[in-house]
Amino acid sequence: MRWTLYPKPDPQKINELTEALGIDSNIASLLLQRGIETFEEAKDFFRPSLDNLHDPFLMKDMDKAVARIEKAIANQENILVYGDYDVDGTTSVALVASYLKTYYPKVHTYIPDRYDEGYGVSYLGIDFAADNDFSLIIALDCGIKAIEKVAYASEKGVDFIICDHHRPGPEIPKAIAVLDPKREDCAYPYKELCGCGVGFKLIQALSEKRGLVLDDLLLYLDLVATAIGADIVPITGENRILAYYGLKVINSNPRNGFKAILKQLKKETLTITDVVFTIAPRINAAGRMKHGNYAVTLLTETDLKLAETYAAEIEVFNTDRRSADKEITEAALLQIKNNKEEDRNTTVVYDPSWHKGVIGIVASRLTETYYRPTLVFTKSGDRLAASARSVKGFDVYNALESCSEHIEQFGGHMYAAGLTLLEKDFENFKAAFERVVSETIEPNMLVPEIKINEEIHLNAITPKFYRILKQFAPFGPGNMTPVFMSRNLKDTGWGKCVGDEKSHLRITVQQDNSPQFACIGFGMGDKLAIATGAEPFKAAYVIDENEWQGTISLQLRLKDITL
Structure with a gap:
């Protein structure tokens, strides 16, 4: 070191x-x-003071988002709250759906299936909305690159409000509103919100229009703090305020879903690190091993006994996840050794049988061992899917962008990303990724600091x-x-x-x-x-x-x- x-x-x-x-x-x-x-x-x-949170209407399109939701409520439309299957996505869906349901009943949730639909907005999800008379989808923690899908929804008479925090591509989807502080044309003062944080700004704006105050939203901050910790966003500015108050809620008056998890853990006072390593993996395990709906159901349950039942189910998923994680990590390390790839600047491993739900965790484990940008691939339908992890100071998202001719789809952040490609492109991609990283990474970045x-x-x-x-x-x-x-x-x-x-x-x-x-x-x-x-x-x-x-x-x- x-x-x-x-x-x-x-x-x-x-x-x-x-x-x-x-x-x-x-x-x-x-x-x-x-x-x-x-x-x-x-x-x-x-x-930290809630008074120092920014005005939500400083975010581009916030006025349009609020107006469209108010119109939906006035016209008695069905609203579908849609989010990704990881911690940030499921907490976002639980947050916005449970808030809206406090004053409007025609709200339902949708989490895409990790295996049948993959990451983000899916055509299956849009078809579900159209077939079940949902005229408005609020997409959380995803959607910033869903250009064709938002257009497809529009043809079917389904409007979109997108609440995302990932980097936009060159084009913004033609949704009713696109809330994303990372938009170049968005003047919002704080750029590092997670998906659940953007969802919180939406309910903050809706609350202001309803004459409520920030204190009325305090009990939603346990979800926001969990997403902030799990999504590894900076704990500065607004995130620090939201995490600070969210931890207070987790430790004093958590929702029943958290109470049920904490009862199993027998831990009294949680720090953000405890949330990351105890609560977050369990919420994540649902989407990894079974379906993200289990997590949303747990996080929105108001009956403690039922919440305890759901938490016990999720604990089983988490045990299975740990077992798969250990097995695949050992197999991946053996693959690197057998292929004599210890001396490369990247780790790229692939096995069609590996569980798609844990390849992100395995990528993190391999990065700990070899400390270099890492990709773990598995088979996903007729494509290969991968999770990417990086080392301090190196932007893996930019590296993937430089290899985009071999990739079908990718998205993510500087240190973590996901992608899909055709099997025939795997070897060419692997060579291109090694070349790009070798040309751009500084040698000292490959030594843990x-x-x-x-x-x-x-x-x-x-x-x-x-x-x-x-x-x-x-x-x-x-x-x-x-x-x-x-x-x-x-x-x-x-x-x-x-x-x-x-x-x-x-x-x-x-x-x-x-x-x-x-x-x-x-x-x-x-x-x-x-x-x-x-x-x-x-x-x-x-x-x-x-x-x-x-x-x-x-x-x-x-x-x-x-x-």
């Missing part, structure tokens, strides 16, 4: 912020790294220091958990490998005459010799809490150690 230390902010600014806030200079430095330079900015950061915020002495780690650090949460892209570095550390003599396979490192460290701190390094068992050797070492770590037999103490969660 390469360690990169953030540049030290201007010492004068550190002093000014330290005095203005009455805080430690290390905390002031962390705030400045996040672009927070004044007392007022710090206040907004530490005390630890970005270190501050070098500190262990004496700086006090309960008060940690109490303020906790207030930097919720953490995520754009506001990552602070990583610290300390030098000249020594193990106090109790270092050992722990865990079923002895793959984790547990040590207790001291620096000069500092207090001693317990450390855990997950997957770092191979570093035991460095930790327990005669030479002092340096460590990169985050600070967190460890609870043992009812006692809570500060511990260091190691990211890496080296001499």
Whole structure:
């Protein structure tokens, strides 16, 4: 791993912020790294306020979207709320549908089948709408590239409102309204909303027209926070406010679907990381292993007993997902080894039997192992479908765009994308992808990076220091958990490998005459010799809490150690 230390902010600014806030200079430095330079900015950061959310009508076409929904309600039209089968899509559908149903009954939901229909707006979904007298589809977390499909719907007398957050292509669909902050002609101040975030702006606009206030929408924010975490969008600006209040709802008054999941987990207070690794995989498992409808049903259920039944079903899907994920990852790693492809700049693997629902997870696992842009393909009908994952700093979406002559369809973000192509084009695509990545990626991007915020002495780690650090949460892209570095550390003599396979490192460290701190390094068992050797070492770590037999103490969660 390469360690990169953030540049030290201007010492004068550190002093000014330290005095203005009455805080430690290390905390002031962390705030400045996040672009927070004044007392007022710090206040907004530490005390996120719903008052700082932007006016939803600043988003292009919002007025048209609201007018069309109001017209549908006035004319007693049937409205179909349509969304993708992943966490962002299913939470978006649950959000908008449950909101509309509070005052209008003729609202139904539709999630495309991952296998029969694939990602995004489908012709089958449009036919379903037309055949069942739905004259308005509200598409969430998809649709920004559905040019032909929106035109097809129009011919069938079905109007579209699109709420998306993916990058548009050169043409915008001719829908009644297209809400997407990433549109070049959209002046909305915050561009990084997830699909559920765009859905929230829609219900915020509808609420304003109905004379409601933001507090009336608080209970929908558990869904928004879950989507923000799962979709790995930046936790800055509006996303940070929405995630902050959404976590409060999850921890104090969650919807019954979440209550049912949390009851199985037996965990009391959830962070955004807990949401990403506990709630999100279960919601995702429905669409991966069975059908996304199961997730929407769970998230909109008002009867707790029924919600518990649905959550138990989804837990089975999640267990199956874990098993498929492990099996396919092992097979993919073997394929790379057998094909002697360890030295490439990309990973591209394919097996027609692999479960389409887990190839995205497998792509993430392979990226962890080989740390390079990765594509995992499987058979999907008469096409091949793939999930793409990237490494820090490399735009896999742009790389796919450069290979588009071999691709039928693709979409996504800088770090995650999906595509389909014809089987005859696979080898040509694989060669083109390797060539494009090799020509454009910087060599250091292929080495995992630890970005270190501050070098500190262990004496700086006090309960008060940690109490303020906790207030930097919720953490995520754009506001990552602070990583610290300390030098000249020594193990106090109790270092050992722990865990079923002895793959984790547990040590207790001291620096000069500092207090001693317990450390855990997950997957770092191979570093035991460095930790327990005669030479002092340096460590990169985050600070967190460890609870043992009812006692809570500060511990260091190691990211890496080296001499």
